Structure formats: structure tokens, C-alpha cells
Amino acid sequence: MLLTLDLVGIFVFAVSGGLVAVRNQLDIFGVVSLAMATGLGGGVIRDVVIGAVPPPAIADWRYLLVPVIGGLVTFWLHPAVGRLEREINVFDAFGLGLFCVAGALKAQEYGLGPAPSAALGMVTGVGGGIIRDLLAGRIPVIFRHGELYAIPALAGAAIAATGAELGLAPGVILAPAALVTIGWRLLAVRRGWRVPAARQEPPAR
Amino acid sequence: MLLTLDLVGIFVFAVSGGLVAVRNQLDIFGVVSLAMATGLGGGVIRDVVIGAVPPPAIADWRYLLVPVIGGLVTFWLHPAVGRLEREINVFDAFGLGLFCVAGALKAQEYGLGPAPSAALGMVTGVGGGIIRDLLAGRIPVIFRHGELYAIPALAGAAIAATGAELGLAPGVILAPAALVTIGWRLLAVRRGWRVPAARQEPPAR
Amino acid sequence: MLLTLDLVGIFVFAVSGGLVAVRNQLDIFGVVSLAMATGLGGGVIRDVVIGAVPPPAIADWRYLLVPVIGGLVTFWLHPAVGRLEREINVFDAFGLGLFCVAGALKAQEYGLGPAPSAALGMVTGVGGGIIRDLLAGRIPVIFRHGELYAIPALAGAAIAATGAELGLAPGVILAPAALVTIGWRLLAVRRGWRVPAARQEPPAR
Known part of the structure; x- marks a missing residue:
């Protein structure tokens, strides 16, 4: 069940990576590479940092196969896939919620405290997209447009890390924590919520 | 013998990194840094991911010295080096063949299955060039121009990983697997073989 | 004492990352992310490479909190912070000196020889800035402008690694090695010393 959810999340992230690659007119190897990096990158960073090597995302061939398929599809x-932007956004929110909560729980399992676990959970959720953008030669979108993306991820990860710290079973924490991320993210997309960007000019007095 | 081959491969990759740096008008530290990142990056990524830390590419001073010399040379x-483009392409194909096969065999040794070992072998071969291009501020060339580079690397790595899985000795696998990569790559350069790039427009019906 | 110095160094590096982010008009999440990556990136790379995982920079919440504050401040x-450029340069030199020496000593402790320890010490000092520039979509400044930055870092790291190899106590090595880096860097800033950049044209004869 959890494996299936995980693979669905990886697939959706991989499609988002593949779309960015197609829009940059990369070749087929570039499209598959960006799909893999986007789908697996966040989890690999987390695993390398906590010492869970080799990361399952690399050692288990199913984790390798899913983003390859996502990239090839x-x-x-891509003309059809590109038109599904709204559906992709919804799946992406589910992937984000699942990744950041699962990431925080895994970091906790490896002995990290609640604050580092929450931070690594967020990195699990957003890391793949950051790598995708670096490989595509652009500043990561989550840094630029005030999109409310990483904060909901951090919230879900923090709830999961706190719950685990209090001794709740992972199975109990997973769904509610992920739903906070998913719900907040979907509301932000629908309502157009934004975080502030830096002003280049000092404010008028 | 293997060490010598490895150092030759690192040197050639380092020169390719140094040339990219020179063409971007980097300073001497930038040239040496790109040379080191190109020569050693693929192996370091592989070693960090499989848990072979500290990577020999960093812990052994000979591995550090060779790309420094490559960068300084x-x-x-560089006007002379730049004119050797055809020779560099040949040496580069040898480096690629050696790196991807050695990378796959090392991943296998660390307990990974054949598919992940093949993937990591390919990463060993192409990772340095990807880092080089990121540091030089451009989209990795192997993602863009349809150059047939990563697929031959994957083929050699897959043959090596399959052979090791079947119990063949590394010494028996190394040469034929590397030759597949090298031969395919050199033929692709000579014949101008290409992989397809993504079409931005949907095909006409 | 050492912890305090370390946190001061992280804070200064985080401010430099935050300023680059503000100048690229990133949003608040981007500013904090670049501050964290700049403040912690060099140490995390070193720790991952030598196998000191999870890195204290991630497992210890104080190391996470300081660059977050640096980013938010x-x-x-930023209009006030940006005007402090000269003061930031001085603090940055102190951070560089501390990071590269502490990085070299830690690598030595983990069993690396003097040359790799010196190299990793330098990476500890300059790695954060390189990640900052990659995330901000630009070629790392230390590769481009001939700024005398990495060489003083390497010098201090090499002195520290050599001293440790000779059996001197870390407490004895730290201050003089760091002062070499700091002094050289500050002199280079004041005097405008430069390292050579690559010529695109062959020299006239």
C-alpha cells in the first residue's frame, strides 16, 4: 500500500520533470534523466544525508523503472500530458504530502530530532524539483514565484516529526500529517495564495 | 594497470572540464575546479550513494593530483589542447567505457542488483560531465543535443552488471563490456548518430 | 567557544546567501533556503564525503536555526544589511578561515591523509558559496573574477592538515592556520590582488 503510494508519487514527480525537459527541448535521454532526478532526487538526498545507503530509490529496480516510464510517457x-496541468497539480500535491511525511518519519527512525526530521522531510518533498530546475538551467521555481509549496510541506513534515517524537505510531501519523500538506497546498493553488518576495527598493517611510 | 587506466580516464575528463572552463573565461582556480569536478565527480557520486566513503577519488592523493595537472595543462x-578535439574525443570514449564498466562492477560489489548497478555505472561515466556543465552555467550537453553518449555507457555498464550477476570474474568482463561502449561511442561520433529530441509541436495528423 | 565561532561563521555565510537571493528577487522561502545552503553547504558536503552522517549541521537544531535567522534578518x-558590505567581507574572511581549518582537522580525524584533508578543508570553506551561486542561477563567483579566495582557504587548510599530521594538537593549530587564511584574504581584498584568468586568444609572440 505504502509502496504503491510512493511509486505513484514518484511517477507524478517524474512527469513534472519530463514536462520541464520537453519544454526545454531536451533529447530523450535528457527527458528520462530529468524525470528520474525529479522523482527520486529528494529521497536520495535524504538517504545520503542520514546514512541510509544505498538508497532504496536506487537499490530497488521498481523505483528506477517507474520514473523511466514516467519520462518516456x-x-x-507530452502534448496530451501537458494539457492535464490541473490534474497534475492535484497529484503533485498528493506526492508532496506523502514524500514530506514519509521523509520526516524516516529521518526520525534514523535517530534525528524533530526539527532536523521536519527539515529533511521538507527536503524529501521539494528536493527533486530543485534538482530538476538546476538541470534545466533555471533558478528553482519554488524560490522565485512566492508559490506556497515548501511551507505546507514543512508543516506536514513537522506534524509527523512531532507525532513520532511523542511516540505515536507512524501508521497513525501518516494520513493526518499528509492531509495537512495536501489540503493546504491545494487551497493555495485554488486561491492563489502567495508568500512575500524580497523588495529590491527600501520601503517608503 | 587498472589504476593507470583509471588515471588516464580522469586526466582526459579533466582536460574536457578545463576546456569548458577556459571557453567560459574562468580564472585559474575555476579551470582547476572544473577539471577536478569533471574528472572525479562521477566516481564520487557513485561512492557516496553506495556508501563507499571516503571515496578513493578523494582519499588517494594520486586521484587528486592527476586532474589538477590536467586543469593546469x-x-x-589551451590553444594547443583545443586543437586536439578529435584525439580528445577518442580518449574520452575510452574514459567513458572504462568508467561506466568499473562503476557498474563496484556497485555490484557493494551488493546492488544488476539494474541499479548498470544505472550507477552509467552515472559514473556521465556524472562528471553533468557537474562540469552545471558549474559552467549551462544545461548538460548530454541532455540536449541528441548526442549518443549515455546510451553506449549504459550498454557497457549493463553488460558488466549482467556478467557479474552471472558470476563471471571482473577481469573477464571488463574489456569486452568497455569495448562495447567505446566502439559504439566512436561509431556514433564518426557517423553522426543521434537520439531523438522532444518535439515542441504535436505531430501533424 | 568553538561552537560559538562556528555559529558566527554560519551566520555570516547565511547573510551572504540571503543577499544574493534578495538581489535575484527570490521570495522569502528562496532567501531562507539560499541562506541555509550557503551557511551549511560546505560542511554538509565534507561530512557526506567522509562518512560523518548525519552531519551535525543537520542533526543539531542550533545549526539549522542560525542560518534561518540569518536569512530572515x-x-x-536587506537595505541596511547590503550597506554593510565592508563589514561583511571582514566577517566572511573570519568564517572562511575558521571553516577551512576546522574542515581540514575533521577530515584528518576521519582518517584522511594531509592532501585530501587540505582539499576537503578548502571545500568546507568555499562549498557553501558555490551551492549558493548554483541555486541563484549563476556561475560560481569564485571561479570567475580572479578573486583571491580559495587559495588562502587552501593554504590555511594545508597548514592545519600538515600540523595534525605532525601530531600537533588541534587547539594549537587552529588559530595560526586560520589567521593565515584570514590575513591573506583580507590583504587580497584591500590590495585588490587577483589570480590570472584564461586568455581566449593565444598570446602574441
Whole structure:
């Protein structure tokens, strides 16, 4: 069940990576590479940092196969895939919620305290997208447009890390923590909520 | 013998990194840094991911010295070095073949299955060039131009990983697997073989 | 004492990351992210490479909190912070000296020889800035402008690694090695010393 959810999340992230690659007119190897980096990157960073090596995302061939398929599907069907932007956003929110909560719980399991676990949970959720953007030659979108993306991820990860610290079973924490991230993220998309950007000019007095 | 081959591969990759740096008008520290990142990056990524830390590429001073020399030579002699493009391409194909096969065999040794070992072997071969391009501020060339580079690397790595899985000795696998990569790559350069790039427009019906 | 110095160094580096983010008009999450990456990135790379995982920079919440504060302060007060460029340069030199020496000593402790320890010490000092520039979409400044930054860092790290190799106590080595880096760097800033950049054209004869 959890494996299935995980693979669905990886697939959706991989499609988002593949779409960015297609829009940058990369070749088929570039599209599959960006799909893999986006789908697996966040988890690999977390695993390398906590010492869970080799990361399952690399050692388990199912984790390798899913983003390859995601990349190939995007490469061949991208006009159709690109039109599904709204559906992709919804799946992406689910992937984000699942990744950041699962990431925080895994960091906790490896002995990290609640604050580092929450931070690494967020990195699990957003890391793949950051790598995707670096490979595509652009400043990561989550740093630029005031999109409310990382904060909901951090919130879900923090709830999960706090719950685990209080001794709640992972199975009990997973769903509510992920739902906070998913719900907040979907509301932010629908309502157009934004975080502030830096002003280049000093404010008028 | 293997060490010598490895150091030759690192040197050639380092020169390719140094040339990219020179063409971006970097300073001497930038040239040496790109040379080191290109020569050693793929192996370091592989070692960090499989838990072989500290990576020999960093812990053994000979591995550090060779790309430094490669970088300095390129910095001082780059007009001459730049004219050797055809020779560099040949040596680069040898480096690629050696790196991807050795990378796959090492991943296998650390307990990974054949598919992940093949993938990591490919990463060993192409990772340095990807880091080089990121540091030089451009989208990695192997993602863009349809160059047939990563696929031959994956083929050699897959043959090596399969052979090791079947119990063949590394010494028996190394040469034929590397030759597949090298031969395919050199043929692709000579014949101008390409992989497809993504079409931005949907195909006409 | 050492912890305090370390946190001061992280804070200064975080402010430099935050300023780059503000100048690229990133949003508040981007500013804090670049502050964290700049303040902690060099140490995390070193720790991952030598196998000291999870890195204290991530497992200890104080190391996480300091660059977050550095980022938020920069986000809100950047017109004032930006005017402190000269003071920031001085603090940055102190952070560089401390980081590269502490990094070399830690690598030595983990069993690396003097040359790799010196190299990793330098990476500890300059790695955060390189990540900052990659995330901000620009070629790392230390590769481009001939700024005399990495060489003083390497010098201090090499002195520290050599001293440790000779059996001197870390407490004895730290201050003089760091002062070499700090002094050289501050002199280079004041006197405008430069390292050579690559010529694109062959020299006239």
C-alpha cells in the first residue's frame, strides 16, 4: 500500500520533470534523466544525508523503472500530458504530502530530532524539483514565484516529526500529517495564495 | 594497470572540464575546479550513494593530483589542447567505457542488483560531465543535443552488471563490456548518430 | 567557544546567501533556503564525503536555526544589511578561515591523509558559496573574477592538515592556520590582488 503510494508519487514527480525537459527541448535521454532526478532526487538526498545507503530509490529496480516510464510517457505523449496541468497539480500535491511525511518519519527512525526530521522531510518533498530546475538551467521555481509549496510541506513534515517524537505510531501519523500538506497546498493553488518576495527598493517611510 | 587506466580516464575528463572552463573565461582556480569536478565527480557520486566513503577519488592523493595537472595543462596550453578535439574525443570514449564498466562492477560489489548497478555505472561515466556543465552555467550537453553518449555507457555498464550477476570474474568482463561502449561511442561520433529530441509541436495528423 | 565561532561563521555565510537571493528577487522561502545552503553547504558536503552522517549541521537544531535567522534578518533588513558590505567581507574572511581549518582537522580525524584533508578543508570553506551561486542561477563567483579566495582557504587548510599530521594538537593549530587564511584574504581584498584568468586568444609572440 505504502509502496504503491510512493511509486505513484514518484511517477507524478517524474512527469513534472519530463514536462520541464520537453519544454526545454531536451533529447530523450535528457527527458528520462530529468524525470528520474525529479522523482527520486529528494529521497536520495535524504538517504545520503542520514546514512541510509544505498538508497532504496536506487537499490530497488521498481523505483528506477517507474520514473523511466514516467519520462518516456511524457516524451511521447507530452502534448496530451501537458494539457492535464490541473490534474497534475492535484497529484503533485498528493506526492508532496506523502514524500514530506514519509521523509520526516524516516529521518526520525534514523535517530534525528524533530526539527532536523521536519527539515529533511521538507527536503524529501521539494528536493527533486530543485534538482530538476538546476538541470534545466533555471533558478528553482519554488524560490522565485512566492508559490506556497515548501511551507505546507514543512508543516506536514513537522506534524509527523512531532507525532513520532511523542511516540505515536507512524501508521497513525501518516494520513493526518499528509492531509495537512495536501489540503493546504491545494487551497493555495485554488486561491492563489502567495508568500512575500524580497523588495529590491527600501520601503517608503 | 587498472589504476593507470583509471588515471588516464580522469586526466582526459579533466582536460574536457578545463576546456569548458577556459571557453567560459574562468580564472585559474575555476579551470582547476572544473577539471577536478569533471574528472572525479562521477566516481564520487557513485561512492557516496553506495556508501563507499571516503571515496578513493578523494582519499588517494594520486586521484587528486592527476586532474589538477590536467586543469593546469589546459589552462596554460589551451590553444594547443583545443586543437586536439578529435584525439580528445577518442580518449574520452575510452574514459567513458572504462568508467561506466568499473562503476557498474563496484556497485555490484557493494551488493546492488544488476539494474541499479548498470544505472550507477552509467552515472559514473556521465556524472562528471553533468557537474562540469552545471558549474559552467549551462544545461548538460548530454541532455540536449541528441548526442549518443549515455546510451553506449549504459550498454557497457549493463553488460558488466549482467556478467557479474552471472558470476563471471571482473577481469573477464571488463574489456569486452568497455569495448562495447567505446566502439559504439566512436561509431556514433564518426557517423553522426543521434537520439531523438522532444518535439515542441504535436505531430501533424 | 568553538561552537560559538562556528555559529558566527554560519551566520555570516547565511547573510551572504540571503543577499544574493534578495538581489535575484527570490521570495522569502528562496532567501531562507539560499541562506541555509550557503551557511551549511560546505560542511554538509565534507561530512557526506567522509562518512560523518548525519552531519551535525543537520542533526543539531542550533545549526539549522542560525542560518534561518540569518536569512530572515537579510530578507527584512536587506537595505541596511547590503550597506554593510565592508563589514561583511571582514566577517566572511573570519568564517572562511575558521571553516577551512576546522574542515581540514575533521577530515584528518576521519582518517584522511594531509592532501585530501587540505582539499576537503578548502571545500568546507568555499562549498557553501558555490551551492549558493548554483541555486541563484549563476556561475560560481569564485571561479570567475580572479578573486583571491580559495587559495588562502587552501593554504590555511594545508597548514592545519600538515600540523595534525605532525601530531600537533588541534587547539594549537587552529588559530595560526586560520589567521593565515584570514590575513591573506583580507590583504587580497584591500590590495585588490587577483589570480590570472584564461586568455581566449593565444598570446602574441
